[in-house]
Amino acid sequence: MVCASDRKMVAILLLRHSPYQNHLLAALSAEVFERIEPHLEFVAMPLGDVLYESGGQLQHVYFPTTAIISLHYILENGASSEIAGVGNEGVLGVSLFMGGNTTPSRASVSTGGHGYRLKQRLMMDEFNRAEHMMRLMLRYTQALITQMSQTAVCNRHHSVEQQLCRWLLLTLDRLPTNELTLTQELIASMLGVRREGITDAAGNLQRAGMISYRRGHITVLNRIGLEKHACECYGVVKKELCRLLPETGKTHHAERFSK
């Protein structure tokens, strides 16, 4: 029988599906991990899937590996904005262990992929039983809080173009490639602006040589350029994540924030 850390290496080397692709799961102690592993359920998360509806009861927490989940709030008039995103660095469903069980926002898949989920009951048992799990989850929650506050300030003070840069970078950090598969329409609904605004901004970035795109695909050509063009918000969110969860390791890119 191989031990947990061996399996971790194997999974990474082969780039097969593995719970270790999620940074939080990977940061668990061997003891905790081995206890929950049998209960981790591998799930497909196709684009658009709604994992929970505003006010609904949470049955699971989700640890995305290749998928990205968007938490967004839908106003009475139908307008909406993304409040935060959750990728392989995090977990969906913090309200479960925070004690609220529901939140007034919707969680839907913004980048199709896979992930693992854990039943509410098991998560709570673990949270209450293992100091380690609780600390990790609370620190992640604080990183999420940072992301939300930053979104609030950014919405008020920065241009659509700057926000687009921030959003692209945050999304890129959760992907293994430098190509995003999504339409301008979708990005617009994430940022809560008009689709035309994204067309404008993306056009500018393309002319500046930072990105290149075609129907439903965006390739980032110059990451450093994007970072310079983005507002400070990206850096703050990134730095806080690294500070709060150093054991989750560095993301694919963005080494300059990993200090």
Next chain:
Amino acid sequence: MVCASDRKMVAILLLRHSPYQNHLLAALSAEVFERIEPHLEFVAMPLGDVLYESGGQLQHVYFPTTAIISLHYILENGASSEIAGVGNEGVLGVSLFMGGNTTPSRASVSTGGHGYRLKQRLMMDEFNRAEHMMRLMLRYTQALITQMSQTAVCNRHHSVEQQLCRWLLLTLDRLPTNELTLTQELIASMLGVRREGITDAAGNLQRAGMISYRRGHITVLNRIGLEKHACECYGVVKKELCRLLPETGKTHHAERFSK
């Protein structure tokens, strides 16, 4: 010797300073409360006082009674926005027990008054030792998360006038009177908009008979009207707070959200 609940009644009847004026402290079990009471330090919180600076180390958590604290984020260019407010319904310094110890925002007093504080060390001891304290703090933190997300969406989609209504209502809920003592300039910096924008919006509300104001003082005349005029955001934040912390009792007003 009087017991805790006797003292609570006495404090309320006499309207003297008492830790029970803070809803979270009041919601603690007698056992926990009696343990921390000797360590609660009564502090004055004059307008403008900075309780902590972005990135600074937290030495205490603060439980406001009559003061209101504003968490705001200050951008590199000096612009700023309030991300959330903390009054007698809450506690300042959640990052302490969430495990981060610092947050990238500034906390300053937006309405002068008083409160109690507890040393970091004692707070942590209690958090780790008493299940009750931990649950309460986590549920409050989730309410705070709701407030932050709502701020993000509100910043994007609602007019200055609607936001002013929301802000007035939230502030009013934390005060025993229906008069706020602050300048338009100050409100503007809270909402992250121009002072002239507030002058406009406040003028409209006054003409509509909902408020009346003079230099540095705003009196709310028609609370129901304000609620109707505000965006949905106020109600959502309020309802979540009541849902998550029912034991903190209803606020002075806003009974319609206490369902």
Next chain:
DNA sequence: AAGACTCTGTTCGATAACGCACATAGAGGG
């Protein structure tokens, strides 16, 4: 290969908020 559909580019006027300049008017200190 053709057609349908969806995504992207572009236009136009409308609107909300900004930035600045300056006038007026309370409030508090000497």
Next chain:
DNA sequence: CCCTCTATGTGCGTTATCGAACAGAGTCTT
């Protein structure tokens, strides 16, 4: 009581984003 300081009111022109309408272009289906 006057004077000064600061808060509030108002009027510009400027800018960013919105809202709606439509043309072109890619992609997928049949």
